[in-house]
Amino acid sequence: MSDAISNVLAERYATASMRAIWSGEGKVKLERELWIAVMKAQRDLGIPLPDGVIESYERVKDTVNLDSIMQRERVTRHDVKARIEEFCDLAGHEHIHKGMTSRDLTENVEQLQVFRALQEVRFKSIAVLSGFAKRASQFRDIPMTARTHNVAAQVTTVGKRIAMFGEEMLSGFGQLESVIASYPARGLKGAVGTRLDQISLFDGDAVKARALDAKVVTYLGLPLSLDAVGQVYPRSLDFRVISALCDLASGPSDFAKTLRLMAGQELASEGFAKGQVGSSAMPHKMNSRSCERINGLHLILKGYLTMAAGLSGDQWNEGDVSCSVVRRVMLPDAFLAIDGLLETLLTILGQMEVFEAVVAHELQRYLPFLLTTTVLMEAVKTGAGREGAHEAIKEHAVAVARDLRTGKVNTNDLFQRLANDARLGLSAVQFDAIFESGKANSGDAAAQVDAFSQKVKKLADKHPTAAVYEPGTIL
Amino acid sequence: MSDAISNVLAERYATASMRAIWSGEGKVKLERELWIAVMKAQRDLGIPLPDGVIESYERVKDTVNLDSIMQRERVTRHDVKARIEEFCDLAGHEHIHKGMTSRDLTENVEQLQVFRALQEVRFKSIAVLSGFAKRASQFRDIPMTARTHNVAAQVTTVGKRIAMFGEEMLSGFGQLESVIASYPARGLKGAVGTRLDQISLFDGDAVKARALDAKVVTYLGLPLSLDAVGQVYPRSLDFRVISALCDLASGPSDFAKTLRLMAGQELASEGFAKGQVGSSAMPHKMNSRSCERINGLHLILKGYLTMAAGLSGDQWNEGDVSCSVVRRVMLPDAFLAIDGLLETLLTILGQMEVFEAVVAHELQRYLPFLLTTTVLMEAVKTGAGREGAHEAIKEHAVAVARDLRTGKVNTNDLFQRLANDARLGLSAVQFDAIFESGKANSGDAAAQVDAFSQKVKKLADKHPTAAVYEPGTIL
Amino acid sequence: MSDAISNVLAERYATASMRAIWSGEGKVKLERELWIAVMKAQRDLGIPLPDGVIESYERVKDTVNLDSIMQRERVTRHDVKARIEEFCDLAGHEHIHKGMTSRDLTENVEQLQVFRALQEVRFKSIAVLSGFAKRASQFRDIPMTARTHNVAAQVTTVGKRIAMFGEEMLSGFGQLESVIASYPARGLKGAVGTRLDQISLFDGDAVKARALDAKVVTYLGLPLSLDAVGQVYPRSLDFRVISALCDLASGPSDFAKTLRLMAGQELASEGFAKGQVGSSAMPHKMNSRSCERINGLHLILKGYLTMAAGLSGDQWNEGDVSCSVVRRVMLPDAFLAIDGLLETLLTILGQMEVFEAVVAHELQRYLPFLLTTTVLMEAVKTGAGREGAHEAIKEHAVAVARDLRTGKVNTNDLFQRLANDARLGLSAVQFDAIFESGKANSGDAAAQVDAFSQKVKKLADKHPTAAVYEPGTIL
Amino acid sequence: MSDAISNVLAERYATASMRAIWSGEGKVKLERELWIAVMKAQRDLGIPLPDGVIESYERVKDTVNLDSIMQRERVTRHDVKARIEEFCDLAGHEHIHKGMTSRDLTENVEQLQVFRALQEVRFKSIAVLSGFAKRASQFRDIPMTARTHNVAAQVTTVGKRIAMFGEEMLSGFGQLESVIASYPARGLKGAVGTRLDQISLFDGDAVKARALDAKVVTYLGLPLSLDAVGQVYPRSLDFRVISALCDLASGPSDFAKTLRLMAGQELASEGFAKGQVGSSAMPHKMNSRSCERINGLHLILKGYLTMAAGLSGDQWNEGDVSCSVVRRVMLPDAFLAIDGLLETLLTILGQMEVFEAVVAHELQRYLPFLLTTTVLMEAVKTGAGREGAHEAIKEHAVAVARDLRTGKVNTNDLFQRLANDARLGLSAVQFDAIFESGKANSGDAAAQVDAFSQKVKKLADKHPTAAVYEPGTIL
Numbered sequence A, B, C, D: 001m002s003d004a005i006s007n008v009l010a011e012r013y014a015t016a017s018m019r020a021i022w023s024g025e026g027k028v029k030l031e032r033e034l035w036i037a038v039m040k041a042q043r044d045l046g047i048p049l050p051d052g053v054i055e056s057y058e059r060v061k062d063t064v065n066l067d068s069i070m071q072r073e074r075v076t077r078h079d080v081k082a083r084i085e086e087f088c089d090l091a092g093h094e095h096i097h098k099g100m101t102s103r104d105l106t107e108n109v110e111q112l113q114v115f116r117a118l119q120e121v122r123f124k125s126i127a128v129l130s131g132f133a134k135r136a137s138q139f140r141d142i143p144m145t146a147r148t149h150n151v152a153a154q155v156t157t158v159g160k161r162i163a164m165f166g167e168e169m170l171s172g173f174g175q176l177e178s179v180i181a182s183y184p185a186r187g188l189k190g191a192v193g194t195r196l197d198q199i200s201l202f203d204g205d206a207v208k209a210r211a212l213d214a215k216v217v218t219y220l221g222l223p224l225s226l227d228a229v230g231q232v233y234p235r236s237l238d239f240r241v242i243s244a245l246c247d248l249a250s251g252p253s254d255f256a257k258t259l260r261l262m263a264g265q266e267l268a269s270e271g272f273a274k275g276q277v278g279s280s281a282m283p284h285k286m287n288s289r290s291c292e293r294i295n296g297l298h299l300i301l302k303g304y305l306t307m308a309a310g311l312s313g314d315q316w317n318e319g320d321v322s323c324s325v326v327r328r329v330m331l332p333d334a335f336l337a338i339d340g341l342l343e344t345l346l347t348i349l350g351q352m353e354v355f356e357a358v359v360a361h362e363l364q365r366y367l368p369f370l371l372t373t374t375v376l377m378e379a380v381k382t383g384a385g386r387e388g389a390h391e392a393i394k395e396h397a398v399a400v401a402r403d404l405r406t407g408k409v410n411t412n413d414l415f416q417r418l419a420n421d422a423r424l425g426l427s428a429v430q431f432d433a434i435f436e437s438g439k440a441n442s443g444d445a446a447a448q449v450d451a452f453s454q455k456v457k458k459l460a461d462k463h464p465t466a467a468v469y470e471p472g473t474i475l
Helices: A008-013 A016-022 A024-044 A053-060 A066-076 A079-091 A102-138 A158-181 A196-201 A206-220 A236-264 A289-311 A324-351 A356-370 A372-382 A386-406 A414-419 A428-440 A445-462 B008-013 B016-022 B024-044 B053-060 B066-076 B079-091 B102-138 B158-181 B196-201 B206-220 B236-264 B289-311 B324-351 B356-370 B372-382 B386-406 B414-419 B428-440 B445-462 C008-013 C016-022 C024-044 C053-060 C066-076 C079-091 C102-138 C158-181 C196-201 C206-220 C236-264 C289-311 C324-351 C356-370 C372-382 C386-406 C414-419 C428-440 C445-462 D008-013 D016-022 D024-044 D053-060 D066-076 D079-091 D102-138 D158-181 D196-201 D206-220 D236-264 D289-311 D324-351 D356-370 D372-382 D386-406 D414-419 D428-440 D445-462
Strands: A143-148 A151-157 B143-148 B151-157 C143-148 C151-157 D143-148 D151-157
Touching: A008 A289, A008 A324, A008 B324, A016 A024, A016 A102, A016 A324, A024 A053, A024 A066, A024 A079, A024 A102, A024 A206, A053 A079, A066 A079, A079 A102, A102 A158, A102 A206, A102 A236, A102 A324, A102 A445, A143 A158, A143 A356, A151 A158, A151 A356, A151 A445, A158 A236, A158 A445, A158 C158, A158 C236, A196 A206, A236 A289, A236 A324, A236 C158, A236 C236, A236 D236, A289 A324, A289 B289, A289 B324, A289 C289, A324 B008, A324 B289, A356 A372, A356 A386, A356 A414, A356 A428, A356 D386, A372 A386, A372 A414, A372 A428, A386 A414, A386 D356, A414 A428, B008 B289, B008 B324, B016 B024, B016 B102, B016 B324, B024 B053, B024 B066, B024 B079, B024 B102, B024 B206, B053 B079, B066 B079, B079 B102, B102 B158, B102 B206, B102 B236, B102 B324, B102 B445, B143 B158, B143 B356, B151 B158, B151 B356, B151 B445, B158 B236, B158 B445, B158 D158, B158 D236, B196 B206, B236 B289, B236 B324, B236 C236, B236 D158, B236 D236, B289 B324, B289 D289, B356 B372, B356 B386, B356 B414, B356 B428, B356 C386, B372 B386, B372 B428, B386 B414, B386 C356, B414 B428, C008 C289, C008 C324, C008 D324, C016 C024, C016 C102, C016 C324, C024 C053, C024 C066, C024 C079, C024 C102, C024 C206, C053 C079, C066 C079, C079 C102, C102 C158, C102 C206, C102 C236, C102 C324, C102 C445, C143 C158, C143 C356, C151 C158, C151 C356, C151 C445, C158 C236, C158 C445, C196 C206, C236 C289, C236 C324, C289 C324, C289 D289, C289 D324, C324 D008, C324 D289, C356 C372, C356 C386, C356 C414, C356 C428, C372 C386, C372 C414, C372 C428, C386 C414, C414 C428, D008 D289, D008 D324, D016 D024, D016 D102, D016 D324, D024 D053, D024 D066, D024 D079, D024 D102, D024 D206, D053 D079, D066 D079, D079 D102, D102 D158, D102 D206, D102 D236, D102 D324, D102 D445, D143 D158, D143 D356, D151 D158, D151 D356, D151 D445, D158 D236, D158 D445, D196 D206, D236 D289, D236 D324, D289 D324, D356 D372, D356 D386, D356 D414, D356 D428, D372 D386, D372 D428, D386 D414, D414 D428
Parallel strands: none
Antiparallel strands: A143 A151, B143 B151, C143 C151, D143 D151
């Protein structure tokens, strides 16, 4: 079709494993798996089923022809019916979907998609956390100017700054795990949630209908099951899931934003792909394109969160379908977005560079201001009068700040000026010592890096494959 | 690709004319039109251009091969460059994109897409407004129970209720027109908005560069041009546009929600497509699927609004591109959503049914309660004592309300009871008269319907083609 | 002040216990508690402190004079400093705030406010869940028409419908508990998170500084502590908290919306306060004001969620304070809103009424349509030909649906018509039996009510005080 | 009340003129004005009214006792009734509110509040735009490094950068004006919008009722009137208004964000209040607190936008009041937020500083990279071979970029290195000339500043009082 419009998130940003969950073909396969699981469970519970039927369905399970299904839909004007017919024709039997309503199929398959996608997100998050820990450890002891209000405030280390964002993500990761661990299934509960249709199938035997429901939920792999539901599962579950994705993306987004800030001062760069070089004509121009993308993808998630929030608390009676079109858009796209975000972030963590000389140069500029109380203390210790020393420091500090802003000086020469001021009685050598010890004094930064790394290590040890996952090439 | 994921909004809901604006192919064509327009303007302003060059480009303008372009992008790793090469190779020349930066191309083309999409929305909105006016006039004089707090409050007419939602949309339409009329172009202003590159192309002649900019904006057809911009146009423009779409969709969404409520009481139905019938087994089940879809699409717009709001006010310096991925998703999808919404609404307006008997029956149930003050007045006029009459009315009204809720009676027999109560001295015939005149007393409802229809008629007279636009078949 | 503007949520909707947490006075007290806790911990770790100092501070802890503090702020132009001076002047000492930065105070106090407010929400949620369980059990076996797409679909029970919303809230409650259980403290970590200031206070002893931090977190009662933070705790924590509130409010909001729908058909009412009566003139007009308020308060929470989402992922470096004004508004107001929502909901659960006769009448109207497949089965069993029976049913069903909508009949007489049709061979008595058994056939509804109630009972047993909490009088 | 919670936005950020519109007292006065206006109009249309009545009401119009009203509300349990009684008792008459329903009062008064608040916003916006123009002109010709992706890209001027944000706000201002000019009144239309109550008052004379409605709208000063409405005006109007505020705040928010970025590199500062100085101990620490506040207030507006969006398109029938609690919060607070934002911005525009030396120093660092193509051109002109020259430039540029990042050099010495490279044949003097002319070459920046200033001047000429409005002292 000449006016075909692709799903941008799938095409440009997401990876194959996430696409597989949400593609038309992927969904058809999940549906077929569910139908087969239901048939098996029904057979085990006494619903008669000729030999070989299940095998016939299983044989053709992966034969997916979306065009053929679409042609059937144009005739039946009913999407589920079309997919039933296609599968039955392929298998040569008519035994699926017994006692099921459309929502018994679609709600459960969508929950399965969500649940598998959440696990995919968990997998990649572990890789990202490992990347954060690795980088934090690498730069654990490089002192740098910490900023509050975007202005120099105290000393920290590059590694600590990275660990700080990693720690935030780790907290969001805990939230993700809790959502996964308590994600409840709607199960096979019929048109309005009372299990009436399956109870009828079992000739009024509610115990069997409950057993069937339980077996199907077990098949889905979901940890819990809801008791009292309507036609649909509560849409607050979708909200909870997308909230968890937003939460998870916050640490990464903070990191990306800060890296963009650092790149603007050439303290760091998100790096280049191997083999890639900056334009030779514009060698300074290392754009933080991938970091910007992370911030953009986070915002996209927030947009889908608005949609999810809008659906939650808006159910009429046992369920209406004003949520239908919204969920068709929001669910796949939110997961494609977080997938692209994690893949992009992994790439950055693999390629980022810290320009230590520039970091040191910045610190040189601000550190003297940050150490004036230390200077005062030392001067007094050496014998200077407190008032005079204080006055001298204040005079010079204000002058240096002004001279830096008016361009009279380009580097912070406060310590030189103070060394030349007799009122303090401290030598240049002493000032150098104050500077060096101040530079090294990043408090507990290194220990905090280690604490973060330890927590990630534990996680990585539990999920070794995830921890070493390498991203593919991003656009 | 087996894991291909389509754009749901494009595939299931939007129409061909809107898809054409946002498709990959559509965008390539718009870019080429822009390049040609720039070339012509540059030539007119003195940039030498061999004869026949423009004609060569024009000849191949519509030859779009997205695969070929993608293959070039894989080599150059630069999307704009790939599209330049493709077009030049097709034309056999290298004369496009002179003095232009990527953003000179992409910003302007995206604004052009937005602007044309807005006009498309305007077109279909006129058709919708005409539909509202037609239905409002049709049911102009059918009295019905107006509800506040979802509870019977006073009499209105079915047509007035429809006009009320139409009036809201008309107000949103005015807003849309104002956004279109004041939508300003960024124009050809170079890498950071200073027009430096075009001024250089014209050997420092800023006047010519300004003239070129003006010519291009004229070509785009945009009504205004911004003077001081950066690399990009202000993202609050995107916010403004999507806000206008949300605003426009509010009246429709209110209407759809109310029709869903009415359908629940069988007062009305969104109707069926010609030839379609309700399931014979479940003849009562007329689901308001299309109305639900409208509410869903409105919510989708609100999600994109969150994205647009997140971008606005977040520009760094002359522009960063954290907005890039967001806009790739949000702009097409917001317009595809509103397009689907309008198309769906047109279908509903074409097929909806009002069940007048049920409407009358509902009014019969509530009207006596609403007319008790009239009864009192008439009783007093006829000679009853005020206090006694008031007491009698109160007694019976409370009893009837209780009896209706306890099921003792199924219809509101308040007037029968009052007719039998000697304290009031009014006959059954007199009560019938009070009921009939009360039923007819919907105040200015009919005149308000007419006032709304008149405004729509004016609009339709200005846009006769739009007013009679008929929707295609929806899913 | 004649132009004073009160906090609407505090004044009209929230309860005293929640207001106490967020009031100016309440915050001052929490700050003082924190300062005292820090002093004690510092003393225990060896920081010298004269005898009686702590007692002096404790003595005046609750003497809060906001006007005096504000006057100090006007002089110092620094809010924390003003509050330090006030407390010290009252106590007659200057020993608080040692080695602390402003954020060491404010971040921890705000986390304490959040944490205590979360517990308050948990408390009232348990009361609400108990209310849901009580009502679900009360109406456990009242059959009613379940609706999907707002149209009759199958039988459920009134209790099951209530349990369904309760179950959703219970799931949100689990989420709330998980957020509480994993809510991590920032702790005492200094200006940029490195604990530098406290380490200096302890003469370079990082171990002591860590111990102090741990003691303070223990005092706060928070379950966890973050290792690597900046000036502030990650704002994704605020997002997570407000998300949990939105999640928790979803079940209630679904319930309120459905009760508004039911009230529109007089199936139920949110009830009146004891002693309150409907207007005698308008006895039908029982507005669902409180339900509407719940939906409104849920939307308010979604607005604050947008603010929280906007802050998350937007941290620059070790922290900026673009979040400051937002959090001043969003945090109190979100908790005041959920508090008002829960209080309102408790009131509704205490006063709501179900009009069983109207519920039964509605079921009478729709049930015959829902039982046509049963009729067919019975007819065939009795000896009727399948084709003829099917044809007869279809004919009559379509006719009845049409007659109901055109007003030819007011009640669903399908079964009467079928009883008179010889093709089916079923007597009126047999039809009555089908109707009665169909009406009673709400599948597993009752068992689902019981399952929900059991879960709530467990919770109530753990929190007996909360479970019997009674709301105050609402506006 | 010890747990009193104030409205933070009113107390800390908004100005008296905006507070006056939204305060409890302010609203009571507006209601009384409306009642008097209705009385006058009714009298003019023939409703009998004793002499002196209107004067009696007018005399006590400004005697507002909120406590007394609240005491009445506790008795009547009806807020409007309480205010009617209070006003009547004060006046000694009972002639107000004839034929009016509560919504006839409250909807119109709220629209009046919105409308006056919009005009207040317009007033301060003009002052802000004048401030932008003044600053843009002041720095019109100061060359600076324009950045895209937060990385140096080309030359612009400081004034142009400011004008860019001003231009965005000017566009948002146009939007605001269009919303004001087309803001339509609901008018006096009774309980469900049919004007039934006023028609009854005029004994069935609809023409008089329409005339009354028109007179009241004229009194309100609103430019337009809606014909077909329900109980309430369409909530999309609230959405439209808050959208316009968000739009208007976008340019300011972009500006504030960029100023925060610039402050981080000491290119500029938001300045200090007169008399205020930086801490002498930390003279470098000039926090952009006010800029951060602007970004925060913009985010707050986006939160209220979510609320407004949630209300729009959610009307049931002629109107429910699930919007009530939301609008009580959202409307005042959105206007208080924008008011605080504009006041803060005016303060910044009055106090901001640009550190021209630092700006120049930054340009010195990046400009050589940006001028390499010019160098190549000049070298070739002077006789160098193209290939050799290109090779030389590339070599040195890459080396300088590397040396800057590794700290080998601290300033960009590319031109020195190139001057020493014989392959190019250009002297140091020639390089100085290239640098100087490059620095001055900010394209059309100055002209764009002028164009922006001209537009603002036109506006200021129309609104001279607004243009010179000076902000009060902010917190």
